[in-house]
Amino acid sequence: MRALIQRVTDARVVVDGETIGEIGPGLLILVCAMQGDTATQSAKLAAKISKLRIFTDDAGKMNMSLADTGGSALIVSQFTLAGDTSRGNRPGFSTAARPEEGRALYEQFIDDVAALGITTQTGSFGADMKVSLTNDGPVTLWLDV
Known part of the structure; x- marks a missing residue:
């Protein structure tokens, strides 16, 4: 699975x-299931994100995780993270999981994050969404598992 995470002071989906x-305060997590992904990758990605030390401690150092801070996660499906532009200017998305598999893994990922004790909000799989955020830092990371 692939995710783009952004540390935010606030975020919303319309x-x-x-x-x-x-x-x-927390993380906006844009997530994409790739072909061949399983529930194992979902659980691994959720665990990795929950433990990333990208929030500042009292000394101003990035030394705390989402789990440490009690922050929330806004999880949004985004198949375009699978976009491949190596063959030209029009992205190809053939490496993304098929919609039915992508939806199942997206829902699994939401469950995996929530099971770690993190408050979650979500987008709507396959919908035309308007996502707004205030990136804190800015801190933005790309993860593949």
Whole structure:
């Protein structure tokens, strides 16, 4: 699985003019299931993200994790993370999981993050979403598992 995570002071997802997910301090997690991914990759990615020491401690050093801070996660499906532009200017998405597999792994990932005690909000799989955020730092990381 592939994820782009951003440390945020706030983030929200709007679908058809209605806010469907919103968090304060925490992580915006854009996630994409790739072909061949399984529940094992989902659990591994969730565990990795929950333990990443990318939040500042009292000394101002990035030394705390999402689990340490009690922050929330806004999890948004984004198949375009599988985009391949190596053959030209139009991205190809053939490495992304098929929609039914992608949805199942997206939902599994949400469950895996929540099972770690992290408060989660979500986007809507396959919907046209408007995502807004205030990136804190900015801190943005790309993860593949």
